[in-house]
Amino acid sequence: MADDAQPKKPANAKKPQPVRRLFLKPKPCAVILLLKDAEQTWYPSKLARTAGMSYVHTANLLAELRKYDIVVAERKGKQNTYKLTERGAYFALVLDDLVKKSDSAEAAQKAGVKTEAPASEAPEPRKEKPKAEPPPAEKK
Numbered sequence: 171m172a173d174d175a176q177p178k179k180p181a182n183a184k185k186p187q188p189v190r191r192l193f194l195k196p197k198p199c200a201v202i203l204l205l206k207d208a209e210q211t212w213y214p215s216k217l218a219r220t221a222g223m224s225y226v227h228t229a230n231l232l233a234e235l236r237k238y239d240i241v242v243a244e245r246k247g248k249q250n251t252y253k254l255t256e257r258g259a260y261f262a263l264v265l266d267d268l269v270k271k272s273d274s275a276e277a278a279q280k281a282g283v284k285t286e287a288p289a290s291e292a293p294e295p296r297k298e299k300p301k302a303e304p305p306p307a308e309k310k
Contacts, residue, residue: 189291194272198221198231199265205241206262212252 181233200221218228232252235241240258243250254262 197221201231202262202265205252213249
C-alpha cells in the first residue's frame with residue numbers, strides 16, 4: 171500500500187530566501203551599493219574585502235559593469251580605481267530604493283502586517299484582448 175503522506179524534506183534543504191534574493195544577487199548589489207559612496211577611493215581589492223567576495227569574482231564583475239557603462243575605471247599609478255558613471259549612479263539609487271522597500275515589506279510580513287501598494291502605485295489590472303475569430307474557411 172502506497173503512503174499518501176508528503177515526502178519529507180532532506181535535512182540539507184534550504185530555508186526560504188528573502189524575495190530580494192530572487193531578483194537581486196547579493197554580491198553584485200553590494201558592490202554597486204558600495205560604489206555609491208563616492209567619497210571613498212574604491213580599488214578592486216577594497217571592494218572585494220568590503221563586499222565579502224573574492225578578488226577574482228570582483229574583478230570579473232567590475233569588467234561586466236564596465237561593459238554596461240555602470241562603472242568607469244580610472245588609473246591611479248599602477249592601480250585602477252572605480253567610480254559609478256551617471257547611469258550607474260541612477261541604477262544604484264534605484265537599486266538602493268528597491269532593497270529598502272524589499273526589506274521593509276519583509277519586516278512587515280514577519281510582523282504579520284499586510285502591506286499593499288498605495289492606489290497611485292498599484293499596477294493597473296491587465297485587460298485581456300478580445301480573441302479574434304479566425305476568418306471563415308473558403309469553400310472550393
